[in-house]
Amino acid sequence: MYPYSASMGNRWESVNFEQPSSFDTTAMNDELKRSVKGDLRFIKRKDFYKRIGKAWKRGYLLYGPPGTGKSSLVAAMANYLKFDIYDLQLASVHGDSFLRKMLLKVKSKSILVVEDIDCSLDLPTRLHPAMTTPGAPKVWS
Template sequence: MYTLGRRSSRGYGSWDAINLEHPSTFAIVAMEAEQKMAIMADLDRFLGQKEFYKRVGRAWKRGYLLYGPPGTGKSSLVAAMANYLKFDVYDLQLSNVAADLLLGIGN
């Protein structure tokens, strides 16, 4: 997992790595089996479309909007998805997302 670290005297921050070994997988996430399979199929489809995105000049990215009160499994689902894809996770604070992205660029 990467999180935006302390800002330097120039105001720039750097992405710092944090060892995230979350045990969550789709096998243990508590949700409807059909919904799990749909998400996994969507992730597999996304992985197979990297060249298509490149060919049409689009950013190869996929987003999901997760909502709900604390403790309902949002972070566990994100960890399961990251573990499934073997992708890194970046932590952004929504109240500072524009500034964090600008300040973190190039560091």
């Protein structure tokens, strides 16, 4: 596992991470489990993605309260694919160009986890100005 470390020279720091999670041990609806495993088979189709001009990657949004298995699912996915995990807290990012530099350092065959993204965004600044009066419904842009 490679958490991003601002205190250690702004770099990805290698940390020993042994998470034995697998799809066999993950508590999850069987049909959903099969669906996720099936979707992960995209890994074997790199040439196909190149041929059709699409990015050879996947993105998943996992949400829910603490303790519902999000991290265990990520570990199961990484173990299934034999990928590394990179862990990013957005609070350590100092702008778009800084984020780009960090992302370019992520190795191929890795899962990038952006933790608690909802806690890292200044959401009130994204409200439509006309809809910010007290009691008015909120419109996100």
